[in-house]
Amino acid sequence: MSLNLAPDEPAAARAPAAAPTPTPAGTARATATVTEETRAPLTPSALRTVVRELAEQPDQWIHLVRLSTEERWYRRLVADDDHEVWLISWLPGQSTGFHDHGGSRGAFTVALGELEELSLGGPEQGLLIRRVPAGTARAFGPEYVHDVRNTASGPAVTLHAYSPPLGSMAHYDLRAGGLVRTSEEGPEQW
Numbered sequence: 001m002s003l004n005l006a007p008d009e010p011a012a013a014r015a016p017a018a019a020p021t022p023t024p025a026g027t028a029r030a031t032a033t034v035t036e037e038t039r040a041p042l043t044p045s046a047l048r049t050v051v052r053e054l055a056e057q058p059d060q061w062i063h064l065v066r067l068s069t070e071e072r073w074y075r076r077l078v079a080d081d082d083h084e085v086w087l088i089s090w091l092p093g094q095s096t097g098f099h100d101h102g103g104s105r106g107a108f109t110v111a112l113g114e115l116e117e118l119s120l121g122g123p124e125q126g127l128l129i130r131r132v133p134a135g136t137a138r139a140f141g142p143e144y145v146h147d148v149r150n151t152a153s154g155p156a157v158t159l160h161a162y163s164p165p166l167g168s169m170a171h172y173d174l175r176a177g178g179l180v181r182t183s184e185e186g187p188e189q190w
């Protein structure tokens, strides 16, 4: 049962970039380079700063939090050209399963409660399990795969930032030989 599921709409979207000024023939390559530089993804460190600073301003998001017994509840707070920010709530037992972020960089912080994060280290490390208590943040690069779960006895609330904005997410099963890709979803699923 979902409780007062709020509509998923950007709460703080920045105005779209102005239309490019027409340029003479022969300058298309230079123009494209400038555009790519302007939209360079934020670094994991910058994304960590985004979620940490937002977590310190609960008046910006605490009134939006909902809890759902069916699945993790989520709402996008920022939909920008170069990054997006999501607010997610987790009841005990709710988890993501192993997933990637479609090549986006990312960061998340636990604002309330505590989560557990699973990831695969190198061949000698195997499965890594980290506690992620309130006040801590994790940041990762475009190839990162993890499983995040609420194994605590109470709900958790987290803030997540991705750059570029998520375009797809693949899901994986952890099997004896490692992670096996099982499915992929796009923005139409969230």
Ligand SMILES: [Fe+2]
Residues within 6 Å of the ligand: 099, 100, 101, 146
């Ligand atoms: Fe993730």
